[in-house]
Amino acid sequence: MKAIQDLYPDNLAHCYGCGKNNSQGHQLKTYVEGEETVSRFTPDMKYTAIPGSVYGGLIASLLDCHGTASAAAFACIAEKIDLNQVDLPIRCVTANLNINFKALTPQGEELVIRGKLKAIEGRKISVDMTLTAKGVVCATGEILAIRLKE
């Protein structure tokens, strides 16, 4: 299956964090795996917080893009929309992003971000997230995403 972000229509695929049409950005890719969503990303060493630890702003960025992609995917799944169609009909923006930094995130490691659907209420979609490095939870987050009107 394609990444969720690669299903965004071209006019909504410029996000610095995850847009396929932003060549200078992170190009985060999020996949549906069973009941969860998963992204994997190994940050460049320039993304330092204090030496040895990954910059918190990058962690926030990854959770934001993982969250909006997950919200769109979960909304599609709830409506039985085929995620393999070329243009994803649902695109979400962030209303609230709440991050708990649990431990310093080590540099030089692959980070794994997982999302689980918490709730869908009309255009509001909530997703719980974890970010781990070497199996250790370094951050948790919750996003409230809003589905854009068509």
Next chain:
Amino acid sequence: MKAIQDLYPDNLAHCYGCGKNNSQGHQLKTYVEGEETVSRFTPDMKYTAIPGSVYGGLIASLLDCHGTASAAAFACIAEKIDLNQVDLPIRCVTANLNINFKALTPQGEELVIRGKLKAIEGRKISVDMTLTAKGVVCATGEILAIRLKE
């Protein structure tokens, strides 16, 4: 007066968002103005969310760095430490960052981030923040910062 981040000791000044020793980073600068802290930043156009709007992950980054710098400054002020001394004796890391995205943030504009002290309880310092563009509040945030042990 110098920016708060320029008072960080050299071994704690590599933050991608605001460290003077990270030449590839944003180098956000935060200043004390009266009872508030203020940062000003004009994002590069590559930081796109949807076309015309600033990438939310960058907004999160700016609020994170503004927040930890503000927390360190407010803690110093509370302890009557002179902010003009060369090395700042207090450095904070983020425990929680909670952001409300209120409106799309226009690209090509100077963003103004302001912080106000909410509470100091032992090593925990809370700061309320707003991010405005052309006088419009685009995001609000709250940070819970933890003072690093010496």
